[in-house]
Amino acid sequence: xxxxxxxxEHFPDAVFPAGCPTRxxxxxxxxxxxxxVLLSLGEGEPLRWSELRRRAEGVSExxxxxxxxxxxxxxxxxxxxxxxxxxxxxxxxxxxxxELAALLNPLMVWVADNAPDILEDAATAS
Amino acid sequence: xxxxxxxxEHFPDAVFPAGCPTRxxxxxxxxxxxxxVLLSLGEGEPLRWSELRRRAEGVSExxxxxxxxxxxxxxxxxxxxxxxxxxxxxxxxxxxxxELAALLNPLMVWVADNAPDILEDAATAS
DNA sequence: CGGAATCCTCAATGATACTG
DNA sequence: CAGTATCATTGAGGATTCCG
Numbered sequence: 363x364x365x366x367x368x369x370x371e372h373f374p375d376a377v378f379p380a381g382c383p384t385r386x387x388x389x390x391x392x393x394x395x396x397x398x399v400l401l402s403l404g405e406g407e408p409l410r411w412s413e414l415r416r417r418a419e420g421v422s423e424x425x426x427x428x429x430x431x432x433x434x435x436x437x438x439x440x441x442x443x444x445x446x447x448x449x450x451x452x453x454x455x456x457x458x459x460x461e462l463a464a465l466l467n468p469l470m471v472w473v474a475d476n477a478p479d480i481l482e483d484a485a486t487a488s
Numbered sequence: 489x490x491x492x493x494x495x496x497e498h499f500p501d502a503v504f505p506a507g508c509p510t511r512x513x514x515x516x517x518x519x520x521x522x523x524x525v526l527l528s529l530g531e532g533e534p535l536r537w538s539e540l541r542r543r544a545e546g547v548s549e550x551x552x553x554x555x556x557x558x559x560x561x562x563x564x565x566x567x568x569x570x571x572x573x574x575x576x577x578x579x580x581x582x583x584x585x586x587e588l589a590a591l592l593n594p595l596m597v598w599v600a601d602n603a604p605d606i607l608e609d610a611a612t613a614s
Numbered sequence: 615c616g617g618a619a620t621c622c623t624c625a626a627t628g629a630t631a632c633t634g
Numbered sequence: 635c636a637g638t639a640t641c642a643t644t645g646a647g648g649a650t651t652c653c654g
Contacts, residue, residue, distance in 0.1 A: 367531050369593060372600045376545035377527045384603040391599065392518040395647095401503045405493050411616050419502035422648055427617065435613040436606050448615045449654085458602070465595040467495060472591055473517065474498045476584070477510040480562050487561040537636050548628055553637065574635045575634085618653075626646090633638075 390436055395421050395429040404463030408454035516562055521547050521555040530589030534580035
């Protein structure tokens, strides 16, 4: 009847206790730009800085730099800088990043499929 | 050899075009408190205001109210107010909310499992 | 090309107090 | 109990400029 709830086993009390490490990770991963970068790279091919700026439409240079630094530090994204001139830098998903992207993808597809209905409801709710 | 990428079919150009309705939905759903509320309700039982405040540890009254209003308007959350005194109000997931929570759950479990490793990397990256 | 460093703004958030 | 109203704050995020 009840599907067991794995999350409850993790967090019997609060969902994610305040100050819990998971909240930090969630902030990185579910942040507006973090998400878009992960999804962009999740398409398979490595991307360059300028390509990422195009795919994550609206991101400023500052936020892209900040986001990439975080994702690289967290081990989601690999940075491959070739010592040529002009500079050539490629970003791709690490294995860990690929695991994450694999979980993110169905969610985003669902959102994309349902967004129109959802916003229609929101509008009707006036 | 390449697994087809469903997201790419949705968004050939940018991942989620700026101003796209999907970005609004994502903002609601992936927001710090929106996420915690959805996960809390995703555990199955309906919850009352005060219970939600405890489960989504750290949320202020203002943010909880705002978050709930948004999630109700989007059709993710059902609000059941019984006309008794003192007031008794229960929140639960709508079918749409349950679909969403079902996708959110594996993601959060993965994050919870991996958060320690991830943050260790981030610390090492100093 | 791929960033880093500054400055600056405003909108999201929190604290507080009050109410049906 | 379940909120609303108001105000203060701060830090995320944008614009701009400059560098290897």
